[in-house]
Every structure is written in structure tokens, then in C-alpha cells.
Amino acid sequence: MNEQIAVRKNQLRKQLQETIGQLDNSRRERFSREICRHLIEFTSQLGESGLHLFMYWPYRQEVNLIPYMEWAWSRNHIVLLPRTEPQTLEMMLHAVSSENQLVPGPWGLREPSPNLAEWTSLDRLNLILFPGLGFDHAGRRLGYGKGFYDRWWDKYVSYCKERGKKPNAISVAAAFRCQIVDEVPSEKHDTRVSHLWTELGQLF
Ligand SMILES: Nc1nc2c(c(=O)[nH]1)N(C=O)[C@@H](CNc1ccc(C(=O)N[C@@H](CCC(=O)O)C(=O)O)cc1)CN2
Ligand SMILES: Nc1ncnc2c1ncn2[C@@H]1O[C@H](COP(=O)(O)OP(=O)(O)OP(=O)(O)O)[C@@H](O)[C@H]1O
Numbered sequence: 001m002n003e004q005i006a007v008r009k010n011q012l013r014k015q016l017q018e019t020i021g022q023l024d025n026s027r028r029e030r031f032s033r034e035i036c037r038h039l040i041e042f043t044s045q046l047g048e049s050g051l052h053l054f055m056y057w058p059y060r061q062e063v064n065l066i067p068y069m070e071w072a073w074s075r076n077h078i079v080l081l082p083r084t085e086p087q088t089l090e091m092m093l094h095a096v097s098s099e100n101q102l103v104p105g106p107w108g109l110r111e112p113s114p115n116l117a118e119w120t121s122l123d124r125l126n127l128i129l130f131p132g133l134g135f136d137h138a139g140r141r142l143g144y145g146k147g148f149y150d151r152w153w154d155k156y157v158s159y160c161k162e163r164g165k166k167p168n169a170i171s172v173a174a175a176f177r178c179q180i181v182d183e184v185p186s187e188k189h190d191t192r193v194s195h196l197w198t199e200l201g202q203l204f
Pocket of ligand 1: 131132145
């Protein structure tokens, strides 16, 4: 990877972690509820039930998506959560229907139990929610720097192509307003999101 971009990404990661850290818990919770409300409104327009939604269990200071996940479960949507393989830096998806199916994972993540069957029908995904430390107005994202989502995205695109299908899930993100920056340094492999919500509403 381009060394200069890697350095700029690391600087921005540090800066954003500090900025997000300054949000107090009560605002974080209030903003998260607002963001979940926007996500629910958007997802409701995609279908009444049975949608395949690739979400993530909140980590550290991320938006708390649990209200959105509980809403999805209540509407009989299928919630898919990632499980990381630290050796290969790959992610597997598992359908999860309750918090009880999560176990402690690497880096302090909470992940689907490896005992659950892997969910592989990637061409059925309707929506992919990308986590990130920061985003810009063009939909570029900055993650934790292990390339999990970029690598998984390649797998997703190949899976669909091999079956003669278009990878047509909608790529979205949810973030606090303070996570939006002018420009996220980006490389060719970096995937972008097409919709983003903050506590103030839809940014694009
Ligand atoms: N909620 C959520 N789940 C997710 C991601 C995410 O960004 N958010 N990921 C997106 O890719 C994957 C996990 N990626 C990660 C990559 C690096 C680190 C990491 O280095 N964390 C700490 C070190 C923590 C420790 O060891 O104590 C760090 O920031 O220094 C964490 C997660 C899959 N699941
Ligand atoms: N599609 C890919 N195939 C192989 N390696 C990749 C791919 N995408 C990214 N990488 C590698 O992963 C590393 C981290 O990439 P990057 O800084 O873009 O991560 P990130 O998007 O911030 O992290 P994450 O996706 O885990 O949240 C880089 O060394 C990059 O070369």
C-alpha cells in the first residue's frame, strides 16, 4: 500500500478516536437512537419482512445499533453479523436472532458463536451497513485498518459474478456527525457507501 496514504490514515484514525471519545455517554445514546430511527425508516421502504441485513454489533464508541437490530428482529428480517478470522483477516457471516448467540471475539469484539452455521448466500443481501471511524461526503470510509470490509467486499462481488448476478445490496453507513471529515485518504481497494445517516439526518 501507498506509504504516505497509510500514514495519513493512521493520523486520521488517532484524531477521530479522540474526537469520538469526547462524546459523553448520554449524548452518544441519544444520537444513536436518532440514527436508528433514520435507519428503520429507510429499511422499512425496502420491504416489510425477510430482508437480509448485514449489520455489526457495536464496538467501542460506535453508534449503538441495538435498537435497529431489535426492530429488524421484531419485523422478521434476517440479521447477519460478521465473525473475524484473525489469521486470515477474513470475515464470515452468520444469521443471528438474539444477543445470546454472541460470544467474545478478538480485539474485544462480540461476535456470532462459531458453532452457528456460516451464512453463505451472499447474493441475497439487501443492505450492507459498513462500520467506520470516519467518513467523508463522497462515501469514503476509514476503518480500523485491517482491511476486513474491503477484503470481504471482493469476496461478495466475486460470489455474485460467479452466479451471473449483480452485487446489488445497498451500501450504507451510520455515524455521529463528529465522524464526518472533509476527505478520507483513499486507495483503489477502498469501498464506498452510497447513503449515510448521522443524528442530524441523512447526509447523502
Ligand atoms: N462493530 C464492528 N465490528 C467489526 C468491525 C468494526 O469496525 N466494527 N470490523 C471492521 O473491520 C471488523 C473487526 N475489525 C477490527 C480491526 C482492528 C481492531 C483493532 O485493532 N482494535 C484495537 C485494538 C484492541 C485491543 O486489542 O485491545 C485498536 O483500535 O487498536 C478491531 C477490530 C469486524 N467486525
Ligand atoms: N481487497 C483487499 N485484498 C487484500 N488486501 C486488502 C484489500 N483491501 C485492503 N487490503 C489491505 O488491508 C490493509 C488495511 O486496509 P485499510 O487501511 O483500507 O483498512 P480499513 O478499511 O481502514 O479497515 P477495516 O475494513 O478492517 O475496517 C492494507 O494493508 C490493505 O492493503
